[in-house]
Amino acid sequence: MTASPTDAPATQVIEWRRWLHQHPELSFQEHGTAQYVEDLLRSFPNLSVSRPTPTSVLAILKGTAGPGRTVLLRADMDALPIQEDTGLAFASVNPGVMHACGHDGHTAMLLGAARELSAHPEALRGEVRFIFQHAEELFPGGARELVDGGLLDGVDVAVGTHLMSPVPAGVIVLREGPLLAAPDSFDLTIHGHGGHAAFPHTTIDPVVIAAQVILGLQTVISRQRDPVKAGVLSVTTLHGGTAHNVIPGEVALGGSVRIFDPDLRAAMPERMEQVVRGITDAYGATYTFTYHTGYDAVNNDPAVTQVLREVAATALPDVTVHPGEPLMGGEDFSAYMTRVPGSFILIGAGGPDAAPHHHPKFDIDERALDSGTTMYVAAARRLTQPE
Template sequence: MKNREELQTLSAWAIKHRRYLHQYPELSGEEHKTNEYIKRIITGLGLEILDFPHPSLVAFLPGTKGSKTIALRADTDALPVHEEGEKAGYISKVPGVAHVCGHDGHTAILLAVAKWMSENHESIVHNVKFIFQSSEEISPSGALELVNAGVLEDVDAIFGIHLWQGLKKGSVGLTHGPMMGSSDDFEIVIEASGGHGSLPHETIDPTYIASHLIQSYQAIVSRQINPVDPSVISIGKIEGGTNYNIIPSTVTLSGSMRAVKTDTRDFIKKRILEQTNGICASFLATAKVEFIDGTPPVVNDSTESMFVEKVITEHLGANVFSLVDVVMAAEDFSFYLNERPGAFIFVGMNGEKSQYPHHHPKFDLDEEVFESAIHLFIKIVQQYPSD
């Protein structure tokens, strides 16, 4: 950047677009108007739009030497949440849909980066791909769709940011390795033999069996996995029965599982299946177990993450960098990192403006951190080594 005033002007431009996007959120896979909005801006900047699955949009800026290709990614989808709180005139105008994770900010920031790079093309050595990705919040993932479509075939490294409420405002951080957990769901249907609540001995009670399964799953985490290896199993839904005095014939458990290592992720699946079948068999019941694969763990490439740390300390300030703790929230940026080296970065914004956690109805971005995010993306591309 030439000066701080230029960065402030660019940030204000991004905030204007973020507030528009915030008012017109679209759910995963339905970001058609968002795509058109991005397309108008990108076309006006003179960037090439590449042929990738709609409603994602991928733009390309050739470097002045074209020695390498760096990809920068933003996500575009909103959530099925009815927004609450004071939003200074930019609250969602779509009932039951809101940008309560920050994707509107990510999109606006990447648009601002594209604007600056197109206007200062002479300072951009490497080719740059700008990935505006649909469907981060659901499975199948928009990132996986783009990877399968070849978005990374000519890419040397990829970087992404997340405006992060869990990190204090003024900090920018990452890890040099595992950073975020995998996310997979499961559904277990216990099939037994119900009957009258006064005659339990004449039944095989799936509700009672379910209680044993829930307890046993926690033993996977607490007694079968190394305590320093983060993992989570949570039952979010229990469904069964029609009346207080009737023992049902089936009970369904729905839950999620998270890990930061791929082998731990696989181990949890294996043990859930084995324990479910074993416990159900011991009570003369059976079970159907279905796993719904989600996203793998986010694991930063240590070489690229060390490079980002150097960029942060040199251009944002040594006191800005934070080595963050692993979080068990998931991000489909992991699909990119499975294919190419890169790093995912948290831009902290925890403070008075951003008090509520991601996905909360009152969640809001602190737009003052946009300057840091824009500056960081630009410097990552400019400082990326040529050899």
């Protein structure tokens, strides 16, 4: 289906993916994974391999075809705190930990690209940095740490990929502009005054107040947001009380806020707190409200994405390229994009019946791996060309 890699390297990528799938590790704890990746990279020629952080791995390849630009290729390596329920022969051997987002595939694809590119430095100008990143799933994320450590110094463009379960294999998504939202979160505790369930008038009932606050927060999105600007606010945790006959002293809740527009995002903490303040005030309660600013939105550079579109047409002639839609999920690949232009490619790896990401039955269609490896290789060769 593609010029490179050949069938044999594609099989190797699948083997690497299966080993990684079987040995998942949580964010910031990817020690075995990083060692596995480092050992493989050291077995390839022409790479300079290092550990920018304890659980991330960097390989640098200098092309010998002449001067050119420096391209960062990124894969993430961390897994999730989920008990796997796929029944796969290579299912996780680590209880309660699972590659349920496809990062095993990302790592294997980038290893495949490193192997192909490092074998042919004469086909490459400039420089390629392969970053096997730790901790995408856990805020503040590994990307920020790597950027702060100087990974992007001298880098001209960054390319990342994500396997996508709802998109079938044989389709990739290249989208100019907004692709993934900024995933913020919040914690709120409503402090009332507890007491006997039979004598509510002697209490300040935080359960009833929490119910009104939850509904009030929904209106921040539905009534205060310009409806053409995408946004979602989900209250996802709610804890309070210990007995049927006791009104608790406080109720804690938390949730997720996902937005693309920077101005709307910046306004959210105060708008939310205004609702919380008004409702708790009305009933004589107090509150503690904390808004956590998460990753920035992923905004694909139009020029880089257009080049990738040309690259895909040549390198993956049998693959359908789709413009996709913005998604409310988040990704810390945005940390690279704050410093250099970049593009994040979604690679179809499932289909309509596939389990969603972060689900115990999540799996990928391994035919997608070849598309990802090929895109990494072709993008690196093209984007390192002098402008």
